[in-house]
Amino acid sequence: MKRHTGGFASRLLSLNTEISRWQSGDLVQLSVIEQALAGCTDDPGFGARPPAEQELVIRLKNSLWDLLDVEKETPWLGLAAQLGALSAPRLPPETNPAPLPSPNPPEAPPSTDLYPPGYFDHIIQDPKMLGQLCDEVKEHMDIAQFTLVDLEFDSTNPETINKIFRAFHTIKSSAAFLGLKNLEEAAHAIEDIMVLVRDGALPIDKDLINVIFYGVGLLKDLVGIIEMSDFQVEVMVESFRHIDLARSIAIFKKIHKDHGNRKIGQILQESGQLDQSMVTLILDQQKRTNQKFGEIAVEQNLISEDDLKVSLRKQGGGTKRSSFVKVSNERLNSLIDIVGELVVNQSMLRQYLLNPESSRETGDRTFSQLESITTNIKNLVLSMGMVPITEIFNKLRVVIRNTAAETGKTISVEFRGDDTELDRNVIENIYDPLVHIVRNAVDHGIEGPQDRKAAGKTSVGTIVVAAEHKGNSIEISVSDDGRGIDQKAVLAKAVANGLVTPAQAAAMSEREVYALLMLPGFSTKEVVTEVSGRGVGMDVVQQNVDLIHGKVEIHSQPGAGSKFVLRIPLTLAIIDGFVTVIDDIKYIFPFNLIEEIIVPEPTALTRLDSGQFLLFDRGVYTPIIVAADLFGHPASDQTRKLVIVISYEGSRYGIAVDAILGKQEIVIKTLNEALESLQAFSGGTIFGDGSIGFVVDIEKFILAARGETTREQDKGRAS
């Protein structure tokens, strides 16, 4: 609500607030208080203030340095406390029928008058402006009336709701300018209700619409009085006094109170924008001035107006985010359309089945329609669990800025494809890897300004983070124009750390070299910088991405920069599976991990003493995991016909299977409790022919296989 006591009261108020924030020795606060005091004495309205108040402010100003004196500090603050009493509102408390939470109710003498004394004292006697206001109110109330009728039919349209909100909002502020407190309060009370409606905290029903219609009528009546009075303030006030506005406003406020129970201070505190002391302070001030909490907070520069808006929106509802998913109207409508098609398709199928003369062609056509409908439904439903990657991008922006500041580098960042949507579960898993990659890019990739100049580059480094749909997966890439990855340094480090032998190192391809970066504990930078941390390498990235069946690729050109690409499946519920068969049971492996399929020559298989099989192919030995053993199949011919080679954590493993049915989209279903003990599976699936399959969790699978191997090795040594 606008203050009617003018600018000076607010100066006193902010002075008072600043003083209450004083902590012994806080020099910044000292200068803030000094400025607040100067603000009061320099104000043109200062001379018109009561002498006691003037004297007090001047005394405080002249003895400001007492605040830094251990002995004089308390007396100074005692003096300042008198200011608090002076800056209490000159206006009588608002007519507010709802009991205030304040422990000290306003001590206004009981009055038979409907309005407190002075309530109408601030009306501006300006017929022209009053006339304009009347026209404005009538125009807005006409719009509100029309729109309310629309609202009865379509209660969800945000634009309709906004129109009504704006109508009352505009009237509120215009009325405040002209000192028409009654008009302002009434408009304000309805505006508050519309805020709740707009934010979804208050459902629209017939009763609510009637209440707002009543509000429209009320404002029109008030304006009618102004016009009837011929814009003579005394005349209109005389008529105003006979209208029991408080009762009407009490109705509006009750509706508001019943639905908007959460306190704004609580919300701001929860979101970390205000701490407890500030909240207490504002509440104190609120008791004295009847201002709105958020208004005080913004006025005192404790929060920005945008922060307030966000919190006000939260106040309206939307706190149960975890249990609900927002679905756009558009998507819901598409779903309804498709379900309509499905119903039609169903009756066509029935016709086809009932009619003995149906042609095979008709059947095919009907069925292919059904297929297309199912695909559409699947895509739509999946898209409802999707969230845009924007949120992550915004966090990465901060990470890059902070890391750049820590390392003294200037970096320009570009984000592309921020409207790309990802499964909410995927989003959770890619944030950490991305943070790691961008930090690496800033810390290790981008050179310092001097080095960049020496290399003939601009002193400002560039990082591009891009997200893009690629078929059934999302590709997120982080590119920098830094120094690139020094393959020789990587190899030297890998050899030094004993990860590879010099001979192996010499034979490695570019891709294999980069893969070394993702091995646990690998870090190329000799000097461990504060930013990238100790001992945490790219292996974290690999692990997280593996969890969501993704892939990491590294491209780099020495001197020109590097590019890290995360290839992530669109959703976790449906994977690209590679269906294999062992003893007539179907097992599904994640397709993205499959490197190749080998039909081994019997001579290519070597059996070690430990029982472990090795596959020798094109000069490379690959350990074979006999999946049949792990899955508990009865021991049979252990050399299966086919070996699928998967790549996991930089190692190759061969898995022996009987047959391969190929790549297929697999809808993962959770296994029931009895089957959950089967450690190597992430779920099951049902195929089109009704048969079932097990989806292999590759991480658990490899771990189980390794355990198996070591035990067998132990046995081998013992014998």
Place this chain on the structure above:
Amino acid sequence: MKILIVDDSAVVRTVVTQALGMAGYTDLAEAVDGVSALEMAQAPGAAFGLYILDVNMPRMDGITLVAELRKLDPRSPIIMLTTETDKAKMTLAKELGATGWIVKPFDAEKFIGVVKLFVKKE
């Protein structure tokens, strides 16, 4: 007026120097720890009008330095640069004669506001 800036962090010294420079104060001296600061203050002819001290420093910390400086110069203001976690030490620093404190990190404008306040007082 000559100002002595004592902080073991080069970054903080630069920030303070730049802020003061922007406000027109260029007669500055810097020290990296309490001991060298004390030596500078004890040097013949040294007359600092303002001291700006870090709290945590090698060799001699800011709190000890306040006590030592007050023996030499009872008048000139001493501003402590503290972090939120140092704040508990400020009562002690004040008892030993520090004028007040500013929490790091601070923005240049507020910092200059404080320095100007002291200059105005003089």
